[in-house]
Amino acid sequence: MSFEDLGLEPTLLKAIAEAGYSTPTPIQKAAIPEALKRRDVLGIAQTGTGKTASFTLPMIQRLGNGRARARMPRSLVLCPTRELAAQVSENFEKYGKHHKLSMALLIGGVSFGDQDLKLTRGVDVLIATPGRLLDHFERGKLLLTGIEVMVVDEADRMLDMGFIPDIERIFKLTPPTRQTLFFSATMPPEITRLTEQFLNDPVRVEVDRPATAAETITQRILRLETKDDRTKRAALRKLLEQDGVKNGIIFCNRKTTVDIVAKSLQRHGFNARPIHGDLAQAYRTETLDKFRSGELQFLVASDVAARGLDIPAVSHVFNFDVPIHSDDYVHRIGRTGRAGRQGCAFMIVTPADGRAYDAILRTTGADSIEALDLKIETPPRDENDGRSGREERPRRGARDDRRPRRGESRPAEFRDRPARERPAAPVGEAASGAPPPALHRERRPRRESAPERVVGLGDHVPGFLLR
Numbered sequence: 001m002s003f004e005d006l007g008l009e010p011t012l013l014k015a016i017a018e019a020g021y022s023t024p025t026p027i028q029k030a031a032i033p034e035a036l037k038r039r040d041v042l043g044i045a046q047t048g049t050g051k052t053a054s055f056t057l058p059m060i061q062r063l064g065n066g067r068a069r070a071r072m073p074r075s076l077v078l079c080p081t082r083e084l085a086a087q088v089s090e091n092f093e094k095y096g097k098h099h100k101l102s103m104a105l106l107i108g109g110v111s112f113g114d115q116d117l118k119l120t121r122g123v124d125v126l127i128a129t130p131g132r133l134l135d136h137f138e139r140g141k142l143l144l145t146g147i148e149v150m151v152v153d154e155a156d157r158m159l160d161m162g163f164i165p166d167i168e169r170i171f172k173l174t175p176p177t178r179q180t181l182f183f184s185a186t187m188p189p190e191i192t193r194l195t196e197q198f199l200n201d202p203v204r205v206e207v208d209r210p211a212t213a214a215e216t217i218t219q220r221i222l223r224l225e226t227k228d229d230r231t232k233r234a235a236l237r238k239l240l241e242q243d244g245v246k247n248g249i250i251f252c253n254r255k256t257t258v259d260i261v262a263k264s265l266q267r268h269g270f271n272a273r274p275i276h277g278d279l280a281q282a283y284r285t286e287t288l289d290k291f292r293s294g295e296l297q298f299l300v301a302s303d304v305a306a307r308g309l310d311i312p313a314v315s316h317v318f319n320f321d322v323p324i325h326s327d328d329y330v331h332r333i334g335r336t337g338r339a340g341r342q343g344c345a346f347m348i349v350t351p352a353d354g355r356a357y358d359a360i361l362r363t364t365g366a367d368s369i370e371a372l373d374l375k376i377e378t379p380p381r382d383e384n385d386g387r388s389g390r391e392e393r394p395r396r397g398a399r400d401d402r403r404p405r406r407g408e409s410r411p412a413e414f415r416d417r418p419a420r421e422r423p424a425a426p427v428g429e430a431a432s433g434a435p436p437p438a439l440h441r442e443r444r445p446r447r448e449s450a451p452e453r454v455v456g457l458g459d460h461v462p463g464f465l466l467r
Contacts, residue, residue, distance in 0.1 A: 008061060217345050
């Protein structure tokens, strides 16, 4: 089957051919014809299967006829992260190059002024993260009553990030006659409840079993006997120095760990930069652009880069931390081995990761993952490690080990010290047995405060009170 068989118009087919695509993916074959019939679609497919084009192409064809009005967008695409929203906007520009459709991108980290200007002119396609969209709505800059098509992308990631209450509110602000395209890699109970509440008789399109890894990815683990962070960083450096590592994404569970690992790699001479949700949007965009162009070799990331980002030439993925949620493992390693390419995924497993590792095996349906035979020794603390200065700093309120505890004798170095000299008393007073002089000044007698002045009418009474 080709794209011509899906019912797409010639201008879209021309843009698809110019983009270099000739055969639709399974999710596109199943979802595009139903979306063109203006039916609600519930799409379930693993990451990297072409879900973005499954809703982008039918939206462009439907919006080809019509005109946008000021502050009333005609379609809405909700994305969990700024990077994914920016990538969806790039797809609209690529496939809609032969259509005169206006588009606005509402994400955080960008000034409100430029976004308000686009909304005032009117947009056909509005791509936004839930938080920034509601910010514009509460400012009175946006109306959602003209929405014809609404798309929720990476819905399970929305659940993980706590966006479900915002999604429910946005659904209620849109007209009930809208067409809804709902895409997710997994279907937890909360997402199922959301689809039952807001989708009207949707067509369920499911491609492959949820949470499965692509066959083009070679998976390996590196077991450590300790959970010491310095040992894990040494193991990571040894993995990065292997033959065949062209570039890679290093995933960590916490933003603070991302900063520490990136700083440690930079001090050891690796070309690495961090990316997570607390960094400025301009820095995040610059980092992704450098990684895509090959100027940056290693990207140290939180799960903000685990979903939806299309970076085709990633040779390796490294899990510095075992994911807390087993589904995230599939999304992380899905950044490599894309579009038929071969990829490798490594994961560092410590004794504390046993339960999370077992959950990954159950989710992926694997009996085990082959372990690498690498000997890792705990390195000494030095100035080249990302946490060396922080680990050597004493804990606030920590007890000095040289001080004796109750019931213990004083160490020799304390016993040999001379007693602190005290000021000697005058000879006459010491001989007569008089009390020693006062060691502090006598307090001055406290002055009595003046009586408070009563503020009122006094002797003068206004005339109107005497009537």
